Amino acid sequence: MGNPQEFIYTAILEGDETAVSEQVEKAIQLGIPAGVILNETLIPAMAEVGELFEKGEYFVPEMLVAARAMKAGLFILKPLLVESKNDTHGKIAIGTVKGDLHDIGKNLVAIMLEGAGFEVVDLGVDVPAERFIQVVEEEHVDIIAMSALLTTTMVNIEKTMQMIQEKGIRDQVKIMVGGAPLTKEYAIGIGADGFASDASQAAKTAIFLMSKK
Ligand code: B1M
Numbered sequence: 001m002g003n004p005q006e007f008i009y010t011a012i013l014e015g016d017e018t019a020v021s022e023q024v025e026k027a028i029q030l031g032i033p034a035g036v037i038l039n040e041t042l043i044p045a046m047a048e049v050g051e052l053f054e055k056g057e058y059f060v061p062e063m064l065v066a067a068r069a070m071k072a073g074l075f076i077l078k079p080l081l082v083e084s085k086n087d088t089h090g091k092i093a094i095g096t097v098k099g100d101l102h103d104i105g106k107n108l109v110a111i112m113l114e115g116a117g118f119e120v121v122d123l124g125v126d127v128p129a130e131r132f133i134q135v136v137e138e139e140h141v142d143i144i145a146m147s148a149l150l151t152t153t154m155v156n157i158e159k160t161m162q163m164i165q166e167k168g169i170r171d172q173v174k175i176m177v178g179g180a181p182l183t184k185e186y187a188i189g190i191g192a193d194g195f196a197s198d199a200s201q202a203a204k205t206a207i208f209l210m211s212k213k
Helices: 004-013 017-031 034-054 060-081 104-115 129-139 155-165 185-187 199-211
Strands: 090-097 119-127 143-147 174-178 194-196
Touching: 004 017, 004 034, 004 060, 017 034, 017 060, 017 143, 034 060, 034 185, 060 104, 060 119, 090 104, 090 199, 104 143, 104 199, 119 129, 129 143, 129 155, 143 155, 143 199, 155 174, 174 199, 185 194, 194 199
Parallel strands: 090 119, 090 143, 143 174, 174 194
Antiparallel strands: none
16 A cells, blocks of 8 residues: 555646545544645645646646646645634735736645735736735735746736836835746846745745835
8 A cells, every 4th residue: 555645646646636635634644744745745746747748748637637636635734734823914915917827836825824824815816917906005915925837927927016116006015926937036136025936935035024014
């Protein structure tokens, strides 16, 4: 018999949502920490899905079912990853920018931010600049967190920042950005206040930005 982590890995590659749920439950029962299941199994399995897509062995439908399977696992892990919400650090609106439908990384960042004590307003995917502006104006969020997974949608982070500047509300909000194609240099270049390469780093970055408000 293999261990549940091997089963989870294979089940994500096969897009088998039910098997992922069952094996994640089993791994938890065996005492494997949620962070280990996430970082050593779910995330590497998705990385392999990306590699198979690049090699032309997987196509969009396979990526889609793998993503659904990963989400099923994340759903079970979420309560274990979000530990305490008692100490509210501030309010953050998070979204994947316009034109971009990738939400697993963004969801993971939202989970970690909640776990770090932030009130999180999740705007979803394909979020236009106007919607980010609306939450700054109407919900007075402290931080806007923008995610982009495609080189073609990174530009919409810059466009959103430009529109926030033009609206005259840039000094009301801190802006942090992230997503696989982004770099710290890019974030500095476009004038973002913060960048994080992964979800736990994102929570640290947000706490740091609140200390600068
Ligand atoms: Co797409 N896709 N996809 N895809 N997809 C990638 C991103 C790609 C790298 C695959 C590849 O070629 N290897 C490639 C992008 C190439 C590029 O631009 N450089 C790609 C492509 C090309 C496409 C399409 C264009 C394919 C097509 O239609 N021909 C299309 C675009 C659709 C669109 O968005 N308009 C497309 C579609 C899809 C699906 C819908 C099928 C599905 C997404 C389903 C979903 O999210 N609900 C999908 C998937 C699953 C992937 C891969 C395989 C996995 C992404 C993922 O969830 N990773 C991906 C390949 C890969 O990443 N290796 C790929 C796991 C996740 C935990 O990691 O999202 O990186 P990640 O998030 C990390 C960090 O980046 C960071 O923290 C997270 C946690 O550690 N982070 C932040 C993310 N946001 C942050 C924000 C922050 C801070 C940190 O602060 C605000």
